[in-house]
Amino acid sequence: MGKKSKGSRKGKKAWRANISTEDIEDFYEKSSKDALSGGSLTEVPSDSLFFVDKSRDLSVKRKIDKHREKILRVDSILQKNSFVKPVPSSNQKKPKKKQKEIQRTESSSQKDGTTDTGMVDIWDDKGEHAVKARKASKLTVIPAVEVEPPGCSYNPSSEYHQDSLAHAVADEMQKIYTKELRPAPVPLTVPGEAIEEEDMYFLDADNESDDDDQNIDEDIEKRPFKTKRVTRVVQNKRARNKEKLKKEAEVKKTKEFSKELDSLPDIINEIAKEDEEKSKRHERRVIAKQERLKSCPPRLGRHKFEPAPVQVLLSEEITGSLRKLKACCTLARDRYKSLEKRGIIVPTAKSGRK
Amino acid sequence: MPKHYRPTGKKKEGNAARYITRSQAVKYLQVSLSVFRRLCIFKGVFPRDPKKKVKGNHHTYYHMKDILFLKHEPLLEKFREMRAYEKKVKKAVSKKNKDLAERLLTRKPSYTLDMLIRERYPKFIDALRDLDDGLTMVHLFAALPAIERENIQAERIHNCRGLSLEWQAYVSRTHKLRKAFISVKGIYYQAEVEGQKITWLTPHALQQVMPQDVDYKIMLTFLEFYETLLGFVNLRLYHSINIKYPPILDPKLKALAADLYALTRYVDAKDQKDGSNNEESELRLAQLQHQLPANEPGALMHLVENTTDENEEDEETRTCKNLFNNMTFFLSREVPRESLLFVITAFGGVVSWEGDGAPFEESDQNINYQIVDRPTQSHRFISRDHIQPQWVFDCINARIILPTEDYMVGKVLPPHLSPFVDNEAEGYVPEYAETIKRLQAAARKEILPMPGGEQDDLDNAHNLLAEGIIDRTKAKEAAERKRKMTILQEQYHKELKMEMEGTQNTPTTPKESKKKDVDEETDDANLQQFADDDDNMSKVAMSRKKRRLYEAMKISQKRKKDSVDTLKTRKQNIQKSKKSSD
Numbered sequence: 001m002g003k004k005s006k007g008s009r010k011g012k013k014a015w016r017a018n019i020s021t022e023d024i025e026d027f028y029e030k031s032s033k034d035a036l037s038g039g040s041l042t043e044v045p046s047d048s049l050f051f052v053d054k055s056r057d058l059s060v061k062r063k064i065d066k067h068r069e070k071i072l073r074v075d076s077i078l079q080k081n082s083f084v085k086p087v088p089s090s091n092q093k094k095p096k097k098k099q100k101e102i103q104r105t106e107s108s109s110q111k112d113g114t115t116d117t118g119m120v121d122i123w124d125d126k127g128e129h130a131v132k133a134r135k136a137s138k139l140t141v142i143p144a145v146e147v148e149p150p151g152c153s154y155n156p157s158s159e160y161h162q163d164s165l166a167h168a169v170a171d172e173m174q175k176i177y178t179k180e181l182r183p184a185p186v187p188l189t190v191p192g193e194a195i196e197e198e199d200m201y202f203l204d205a206d207n208e209s210d211d212d213d214q215n216i217d218e219d220i221e222k223r224p225f226k227t228k229r230v231t232r233v234v235q236n237k238r239a240r241n242k243e244k245l246k247k248e249a250e251v252k253k254t255k256e257f258s259k260e261l262d263s264l265p266d267i268i269n270e271i272a273k274e275d276e277e278k279s280k281r282h283e284r285r286v287i288a289k290q291e292r293l294k295s296c297p298p299r300l301g302r303h304k305f306e307p308a309p310v311q312v313l314l315s316e317e318i319t320g321s322l323r324k325l326k327a328c329c330t331l332a333r334d335r336y337k338s339l340e341k342r343g344i345i346v347p348t349a350k351s352g353r354k
Numbered sequence: 355m356p357k358h359y360r361p362t363g364k365k366k367e368g369n370a371a372r373y374i375t376r377s378q379a380v381k382y383l384q385v386s387l388s389v390f391r392r393l394c395i396f397k398g399v400f401p402r403d404p405k406k407k408v409k410g411n412h413h414t415y416y417h418m419k420d421i422l423f424l425k426h427e428p429l430l431e432k433f434r435e436m437r438a439y440e441k442k443v444k445k446a447v448s449k450k451n452k453d454l455a456e457r458l459l460t461r462k463p464s465y466t467l468d469m470l471i472r473e474r475y476p477k478f479i480d481a482l483r484d485l486d487d488g489l490t491m492v493h494l495f496a497a498l499p500a501i502e503r504e505n506i507q508a509e510r511i512h513n514c515r516g517l518s519l520e521w522q523a524y525v526s527r528t529h530k531l532r533k534a535f536i537s538v539k540g541i542y543y544q545a546e547v548e549g550q551k552i553t554w555l556t557p558h559a560l561q562q563v564m565p566q567d568v569d570y571k572i573m574l575t576f577l578e579f580y581e582t583l584l585g586f587v588n589l590r591l592y593h594s595i596n597i598k599y600p601p602i603l604d605p606k607l608k609a610l611a612a613d614l615y616a617l618t619r620y621v622d623a624k625d626q627k628d629g630s631n632n633e634e635s636e637l638r639l640a641q642l643q644h645q646l647p648a649n650e651p652g653a654l655m656h657l658v659e660n661t662t663d664e665n666e667e668d669e670e671t672r673t674c675k676n677l678f679n680n681m682t683f684f685l686s687r688e689v690p691r692e693s694l695l696f697v698i699t700a701f702g703g704v705v706s707w708e709g710d711g712a713p714f715e716e717s718d719q720n721i722n723y724q725i726v727d728r729p730t731q732s733h734r735f736i737s738r739d740h741i742q743p744q745w746v747f748d749c750i751n752a753r754i755i756l757p758t759e760d761y762m763v764g765k766v767l768p769p770h771l772s773p774f775v776d777n778e779a780e781g782y783v784p785e786y787a788e789t790i791k792r793l794q795a796a797a798r799k800e801i802l803p804m805p806g807g808e809q810d811d812l813d814n815a816h817n818l819l820a821e822g823i824i825d826r827t828k829a830k831e832a833a834e835r836k837r838k839m840t841i842l843q844e845q846y847h848k849e850l851k852m853e854m855e856g857t858q859n860t861p862t863t864p865k866e867s868k869k870k871d872v873d874e875e876t877d878d879a880n881l882q883q884f885a886d887d888d889d890n891m892s893k894v895a896m897s898r899k900k901r902r903l904y905e906a907m908k909i910s911q912k913r914k915k916d917s918v919d920t921l922k923t924r925k926q927n928i929q930k931s932k933k934s935s936d
Contacts, residue, residue, distance in 0.1 A: 119585065119586070119589050119599065121589055121590050121593060122471065122472045122586055123472075123475075123477065123478040123481070123586075123590060124590075143486070143553075144484075144486040144487035144490070145486045145487065145490050145542075145553045145554060145555055147535065147537075147542050147553065147772070148535075148537045148538070148539060148542075148772075149772070149775075150771060150774075150775050150784075152537045152539070153536065153537055153538075153769065153770045153771065153772055154537060154538060154770060155536075155744065155767055155769055155770040156769055156770070157769035157771060157784045157785070157786060158769070158925070158928055159782075159921050159924055159925045159928075160769075160772075160784065162928075163921065283902070298403035299403065299411070300401045300402075300403060300414055300415075301401070301412065301413070301414040302412040302413075311537070311538045311539045312538065313538055320766055320767050321727060321742070321767075322536065322689075322690065322727055322742070322743050322744065323688050323689075323727040323728070325538075325558070327538055327539070327540070327558040327560055328538050328539050328540075328558075329557070329560050329561060329562050329563045330562075330563050330565045331494050331497075331539065331540055331555070331557045331562060332494060332498065332562065332564060332565060332568050332570075332573065333565040333567065333568050334539060335490065335491060335494055335573070336567075336568040336569070336572075336573065338487075339572075339576070343400060343401070343403075344400050345400075345572060346401055346414050348569070350566075350567050350569070351567045351569070
């Protein structure tokens with residue numbers, strides 16, 4: 001209410017005058033209706049409104065169950081069928097047997113004196129479940145631990161020592177000689193003055209060859225281009241000549257053949273000799289190869305095996321006392337070289353380098 | 355390629371199909387190169403040298419069958435699994451998921467090489483045959499320093515040391531050691547276990563250098579395999595002498611680096627217990643006590659030991675066991691203790707050393723030999739010999755107690771000869787070897803029975819002597835026997851000589867041999883002729899192949915003889931020069 005506005009009638013106040021009161025009126029109407037009918041339904045507890053039907057209606061239940069039991073065809077196809085064997089994705093062999101084996105080994109290990117650390121004597125059963133022995137290819141004849149020659153003793157006898165020392169020296173000398181006998185390396189710099197670029201073009205120029213070509217051409221031009229006509233007479237003559245030659249050759253051949261026949265024993269001897277030589281050569285090669293294999297392995301890779309130098313004391317190093325012995329302390333290298341020597345591992349650039 | 359699948363253009367046979375290069379093999383097995391190398395070492399697959407190298411000369415070739423053999427190895431799958439697992443761990447770590455990483459690390463998959471050893475060595479004897487390399491490697495790594503850079507862990511080195519000492523303890527306990535040779539590289543030993551000669555090399559007790567040109571990854575892989583192998587071999591050997599295998603050692607001795615002694619003590623203790631448990635051996639002990647003078651407890655002890663396993667022993671083991679019998683050694687500080695401990699106990703001696711944990715002191719009255727390696731010895735005991743270590747090695751190689759005069763402190767030692775050289779085969783016998791031989795012959799005349807003849811009833815000289823003490827009449831008999839023996843021995847030697855000279859080897863009585871002696875000189879030329887004729891006849895009878903072989907043998911013999919001659923002349927020259935210089 002309040003004061004009456006004096007201003008425009010288009011403002012808020014004008015609108016406020018036009019507000020509808022319909023919903024309020026509806027409410028009043030409804031509440032009055034509820035009061036007349038006996039209370040609103042929303043406020044009534046649900047127990048009073050609903051009840052559980054406890055009476056048995058079998059037919060309906062059966063219907064529902066039946067509906068539930070029914071299996072769709074889609075599902076029935078996927079179901080397991082005892083008549084159809086399943087197809088495995090991969091056929092792995094005998095998993096059952098493995099289990100059995102494991103059980104057996106377990107039982108056997110229990111029988112064996114299993115030690116505290118769980119170690120078992122693997123050679124105890126007398127070949128019961130022996131693994132099929134794979135025939136190991138004997139690689140080399142070189143023993144795993146090669147005993148040094150007697151000259152390499154810490155206190156060697158003089159003769160043996162000289163012998164071993166001579167071997168060592170020979171090896172060293174051979175190395176030096178091979179180095180010396182190698183083709184000389186390409187020098188990095190060449191003595192002399194540098195050639196200027198302009199001169200370079202004239203270096204390979206060769207005028208004479210051009211002249212020769214011209215001469216040949218001239219000769220061909222000068223030569224008279226004539227062909228003689230071959231007459232019948234000449235043809236006949238040639239034919240006769242040819243025949244004659246042929247006959248002569250035949251005669252010669254037969255003669256030679258008879259000659260060879262006469263010398264047949266000689267030829268047989270020769271062949272036998274050749275065969276013998278061949279077999280000898282073969283034998284020699286085989287033996288040589290075996291000898292080579294005794295000292296070094298076959299070539300197994302990019303790099304060649306290089307034997308380690310002989311560990312021998314120099315004459316002035318022999319002290320005769322174990323305490324003052326100047327011993328080799330690179331046994332690891334020795335072992336590694338031994339592995340390489342037996343062809344078990346491939347020699348590498350690193351191991352060959354000194 | 356497997357047979358059933360062959361792509362077009364691939365070869366079916368020949369070297370191209372039979373061999374495969376390493377890179378191809380790696381691709382084929384779908385593993386990394388390092389795994390491939392490990393697998394090859396474990397399985398014993400090695401590169402081959404094909405006749406035709408199809409892919410070129412600078413490749414490494416493997417046999418296709420070997421590669422297929424690797425392909426079926428369960429270990430291959432295990433390696434793959436481990437790699438996958440490592441990836442998991444790595445992922446967890448890089449995601450900063452610490453808990454997961456730790457949990458994963460606790461359950462890391464691991465592998466064992468037991469089955470591989472079984473597969474590669476189906477029988478125990480196979481394993482023994484291939485033990486040389488393994489033993490040497492394990493002994494080497496026992497002496498190496500643990501280096502982080504090369505991934506050599508201290509644990510493994512300790513394990514190697516343990517394994518090597520266990521092996522040594524077994525060998526020394528059962529007296530299986532046969533030869534030892536000190537070279538510049540290290541000390542070579544040879545033992546005979548179950549009829550197999552096993553040679554191994556141990557480094558000198560020096561700081562070992564790690565050369566750069568060695569691939570330690572490969573060495574460690576080999577070592578891994580050999581460690582497992584030696585573990586199983588040791589287990590088997592220990593069980594064979596009724597000792598629990600992983601031996602429990604005295605921690606105090608172990609700390610003092612006297613593991614070997616601890617081990618031997620452990621072994622001996624076990625053995626004595628077994629002996630006392632065994633009634634039969636007790637009975638025999640009682641019998642023996644009657645026969646022996648009672649004032650030698652040490653000898654008795656040894657006899658107890660003897661009874662336990664005498665049945666399995668052969669002649670050589672017995673001689674080895676009795677070599678240093680009843681002898682007591684003392685090692686000075688500067689002497690290589692480990693090797694001497696091993697060697698002396700292996701030949702039946704009793705040892706002590708300077709330092710903590712030693713069984714007895716230097717001042718002990720029972721010590722027979724003190725091993726010293728210094729120019730002069732200040733304080734000397736009269737009751738014992740002060741000798742240099744080489745004496746022990748020379749004694750065991752010669753199998754006799756050598757006179758100690760040459761080996762005294764401060765003396766220039768006689769040369770240390772290699773026992774691995776067969777002097778007869780080589781043809782050249784060094785001077786010192788000859789003297790040793792003479793000594794051996796002298797020793798044999800005293801005690802040992804002659805070879806052949808009545809070996810059975812005259813088994814041991816010690817037995818003989820013991821009998822003599824017990825019974826005078828028996829002793830007389832023994833003396834008579836000895837006389838007979840000497841006569842027989844002389845005869846035998848004569849026969850030997852005859853054989854050497856190339857006469858017929860029909861058995862001759864002494865009388866006949868005398869006659870022969872007279873005849874021999876006159877018939878000498880004739881004999882030569884006969885021998886030659888015989889030679890030719892047999893040559894004719896031989897097949898061509900055999901003849902060739904024979905000729906080749908002749909040539910090699912001649913070569914050997916030539917080399918021996920050169921050695922002899924060289925020696926003469928040296929002596930001459932020495933004389934002239936003197």
